[in-house]
Amino acid sequence: EIVMTQSPATLSVSPGERATLSCRASQSVSSNLAWYQQKPGQGPRLLIYGASTRATGIPARFSGSGSGTEFTLTISSLQSEDFAVYYCQQYNNWPPGTFGPGTKVDIK
Amino acid sequence: QVQLVESGGGVAQPGTSLRLSCAASAFNFRSHAMHWVRQAPGKGLDWVAVISKDGDRKYYADSVEGRFTISRDNSQNTLYLQMNSLRAEDTAVYYCARVPTAMLNYYFDYWGQGTLVTVSS
Numbered sequence: 598e599i600v601m602t603q604s605p606a607t608l609s610v611s612p613g614e615r616a617t618l619s620c621r622a623s624q625s626v627s628s629n630l631a632w633y634q635q636k637p638g639q640g641p642r643l644l645i646y647g648a649s650t651r652a653t654g655i656p657a658r659f660s661g662s663g664s665g666t667e668f669t670l671t672i673s674s675l676q677s678e679d680f681a682v683y684y685c686q687q688y689n690n691w692p693p694g695t696f697g698p699g700t701k702v703d704i705k
Numbered sequence: 706q707v708q709l710v711e712s713g714g715g716v717a718q719p720g721t722s723l724r725l726s727c728a729a730s731a732f733n734f735r736s737h738a739m740h741w742v743r744q745a746p747g748k749g750l751d752w753v754a755v756i757s758k759d760g761d762r763k764y765y766a767d768s769v770e771g772r773f774t775i776s777r778d779n780s781q782n783t784l785y786l787q788m789n790s791l792r793a794e795d796t797a798v799y800y801c802a803r804v805p806t807a808m809l810n811y812y813f814d815y816w817g818q819g820t821l822v823t824v825s826s
Contacts, residue, residue, distance in 0.1 A: 631812035631813070633750075633813075639818065640800050640816035640817055640818050640819055641750065641800075641813070641816050642816070643812065643813060643814050643815075646812045646814075652814065684749065684750055686750075686812060686813075688810050688811050688812050691810055692752060692764070692766065692810075693740065693752055693755050693764075693810040693811075694740060694742055694750070694751075694752025694753075694813075695752070696749055696750040696751075696752070697749075698749050699749050699750075
C-alpha cells in the first residue's frame with residue numbers, strides 16, 4: 598500500500614509571500630495526484646488534479662508540479678483566504694483515498 | 706451547482722448503529738462512483754468506502770469491513786452508509802464525496818459539508 602507524506606507539517610507565511618508545499622509517495626503514482634484545501638468546519642475543496650491541472654474556479658496563484666514520487670503545490674502570493682490545511686491524495690493505486698497527513702498554512 | 710448534503714449523524718453508544726445519508730443534486734448521480742471519507746477530530750482524511758455507479762461493486766477500508774455497508778438509491782439521488790457495531794474510534798465527521806467519472810479510484814471533485822458521528826457511552 599502506498600504511503601503519502603507531506604512536509605512541512607506547518608508552514609508559517611506572511612500574506613503576499615510564496616508558499617511551497619511538498620508531497621511524497623512511497624512508490625511512483627505517475628501523475629495521479631490531487632491537492633485539496635480544507636478550512637475549519639468545511640469539507641475539502643479540490644484544487645489540483647493530474648498533478649498540475651487546476652480544478653474549475655481555482656485561481657491561477659495555485660500551481661502543482663511533479664510526477665512519480667515527488668510533488669509540489671505552490672501558492673504564488675498568499676491571500677488571507679488561503680490560510681488552511683492542504684492535503685495531497687494519490688489515485689494511481691488501490692485503495693482509493695490515500696491521503697497525506699496534511700500541511701497547515703498559517704499566518705506568520 | 707453540484708450539491709452533496711449529508712445527514713444522520715449524532716451521538717451513538719458503542720455497539721449500536723447509525724445510518725448516514727447523502728442527498729445529491731444538480732448532476733447525473735447515476736453516472737458517478739461515490740465515496741465516504743471520514744475525519745476524526747483534529748486529524749486527517751481517512752477513506753471509508755466506495756460504491757460503483759450502478760451499486761454492484763462496493764469496497765471498504767479494513768477498519769470498517771464487515772461493520773459498515775455503503776449503498777445508493779439512484780432513483781432518489783441518495784447515497785447511504787449503514788454503520789453497525791460502532792466503536793469509539795469511529796467518531797469522526799463523515800463526508801460523502803463524488804468522483805468525476807464512473808471510475809472507483811479517482812480524485813474527488815465535490816465534497817459535502819459533513820455530518821458528525823460521536824460514539825460514546
